[in-house]
Amino acid sequence: MMDLDDKPIRSGMVAIVGPPNAGKSTLMNALLEQKISIVTPKPQTTRNRILGIVNAEGYQIVLLDTPGLHKAREPLNQEMVRIAMDSLHGVDAVIYMIDVSLPLPDRLKKEKGQELAGYMEQVTSPVILVLNKVDLLNKEKLLALIQAYSDIFPFHAIIPISALHGDGTDRLLAELLQLLPIGPRYYPEDIPTDATERFLVAEIIREKVFLLTGEEVPYSSAVLIESFKEDPVKGLITIHAAIVLERESQKGIVIGKGGLKLKSIGIAARKDIEKLLDQKVLLKLWVKVRKNWSQDENFLKELGF
Ligand SMILES: Nc1nc2c(ncn2[C@@H]2O[C@H](COP(=O)(O)OP(=O)(O)O)[C@@H](O)[C@H]2O)c(=O)[nH]1
Numbered sequence: 001m002m003d004l005d006d007k008p009i010r011s012g013m014v015a016i017v018g019p020p021n022a023g024k025s026t027l028m029n030a031l032l033e034q035k036i037s038i039v040t041p042k043p044q045t046t047r048n049r050i051l052g053i054v055n056a057e058g059y060q061i062v063l064l065d066t067p068g069l070h071k072a073r074e075p076l077n078q079e080m081v082r083i084a085m086d087s088l089h090g091v092d093a094v095i096y097m098i099d100v101s102l103p104l105p106d107r108l109k110k111e112k113g114q115e116l117a118g119y120m121e122q123v124t125s126p127v128i129l130v131l132n133k134v135d136l137l138n139k140e141k142l143l144a145l146i147q148a149y150s151d152i153f154p155f156h157a158i159i160p161i162s163a164l165h166g167d168g169t170d171r172l173l174a175e176l177l178q179l180l181p182i183g184p185r186y187y188p189e190d191i192p193t194d195a196t197e198r199f200l201v202a203e204i205i206r207e208k209v210f211l212l213t214g215e216e217v218p219y220s221s222a223v224l225i226e227s228f229k230e231d232p233v234k235g236l237i238t239i240h241a242a243i244v245l246e247r248e249s250q251k252g253i254v255i256g257k258g259g260l261k262l263k264s265i266g267i268a269a270r271k272d273i274e275k276l277l278d279q280k281v282l283l284k285l286w287v288k289v290r291k292n293w294s295q296d297e298n299f300l301k302e303l304g305f
């Protein structure tokens, strides 16, 4: 398979996995040079596998951003971990990402190593350990960490980066490219993701709920797009969406005094949705309760799990 100027194309899939909050989605957006995956300071922001397609002359990398690997007990969380583990198969390379700014107590070092090795046991493709958030760590500590991790697992490479500031991402990209086979692009060159506009819009709204509400509310919320209507004459898209909560008592928190919280969620979401769709948007949000939806297999199916 050749490019226009007869150079071979490298094309393949790379899964990004690791514990919650390591910066996986931030890295995906950085490599895409575009925001596709939502990012918040809270763990378990990403719930599905999000596909991001990096296109350049001579290569296409299909990135799989995944939910964080963690010990999951609840059905939703188990689904999330299953999605992340499934993405490890059939890819050309795996990025295992950790947050180096987190203190690793001695007693945890061994356990963490075993946990990581356990996750990676079934992986047949090369694994690159990405040490993220190096902007928060001093160099000496970083060297010790690299040494400790290289004892744990035969990583193909260990690469320190700052996904937020874009440091080290070029080296990572170069390393990934070497692992990709020569072959045809999997996707057309002009699309950054396979996700639907509806899905991306629901994710943006969920991101604002995560950012603007506290305690357990983010983890108890899901977003359903109820209608999505384009009016080409007015150049306006009207979107109706429901924020679905698990309990009646959470409604007040999301709506806020005089509806102010819901209003600010709506304003923040609309801005990002307009950027995404490159059109004016009228966004109508409301809040619904579906008791314990995260335990409800049928509802999880509705959400696309
Ligand atoms: N300081 C710093 N923060 C980062 C970096 N990468 C990600 N973050 C932050 O870490 C948090 C979690 O990021 P996210 O991409 O959602 O992590 P994920 O759960 O692994 O997808 C967010 O607040 C990011 O802004 C980094 O390189 N440096």
Ligand SMILES: [Mg+2]
Binding pocket: 024, 025, 026, 037, 038, 039, 045, 046, 066, 067
């Ligand atoms: Mg994420």
